[in-house]
Amino acid sequence: MRIIVTGAAGFIGSHLCERLLKEEQNVVIGIDGFIDPSKKQIKLKNLENLLIHPRFQFFNQNLLEIDWSKILSKDDVIFHLAAVPGVRSSWGNNFQLYVENNILVTQRLLEACKNVPLKKFIYVSTSSIYGEKVGMVSEDSMPSPLSPYGVTKLTGEYLCKVYSENDGLPITILRYFTVYGPRQRPDMAFHRFIECMLKNKPIPIYGDGKQTRDFTFVRDCVEGTVAALYAEHTLGETINIGGKERKSILEVIEILEEIMGQKATLDFIGKTRGEPRHTWADISKAEKILQYKPVVSLKEGLLHEIEDLLVIYKGVE
Known part of the structure; x- marks a missing residue:
């Protein structure tokens, strides 16, 4: 299976690529733009094991400038993780970065995908879209983000739904809850x-x-994410990925x-x-559809x- 992972050099993206490559039928194309030059060395370290893997191909390209027609192919799976993360840094002048890399990048990728018969397009979102809620939060809770970051990720979700409804893209949305573990970013x-x-x-x-x-260990998060690739009945679904x-x-x-x-x-x-x-996180939907169980x-x-x-x-x- 040919799998494209955007944000492949990131904290979660690098773990996801490694997990996908454990299955011999998978070929992984990782893409990362190294948007923040100050984090380049960290990201290169995240890629150490991947760059020497025979079934991994890496493109260091800005996703705003990439020619998707040269990368996308029939029956591809796309895991779209690439985004500027962080709530506290999303205010003020920084918001432009979030708009470009969380909204515009997503729209351009979806636009490129609409004429390619993909197997699955899995968009990684965040619990930040929910805002302040009381008690356990299910996927049908009304979104009410409290930060510009949350707004951009929710906008990405809405874009996915628009392209799914109008162009038939095989979209699944995963909402991560506070992921931690090895390779976690220094600002976390x-x-x-x-x-x-x-x-x-x-x-x-x-x-x-x-x-x-609700803290989610990165290995559990990745297992839930990979399960979305293989599970049936995921198309059009939005699913929480929470912790133990x-x-x-x-x-x-x-x-x-x-x-x-x-x-x-x-x-x-x-x-x-x-x-x-x-x-x-209410993870009952993930338990049912993905057989997800954080351990x-x-x-x-x-x-x-x-x-x-x-x-x-x-x-x-």
């Missing part, structure tokens, strides 16, 4: 917490630290303290914009991320 919470503890620096905490998240455990930020830090055998210093720095106080506990997942970051920050004070 767990990476920052662990880095600060390794360097004996105070951990910056937004709000009171009692906000909760919900915890508050303070509870996460307690687990880190236990694992690392040290006390963390906390620096409460005030509220942030655009983030819900709580997230909680990695938060403690085990954090241990894997710590091991990964120890290599990066070894000897750093």
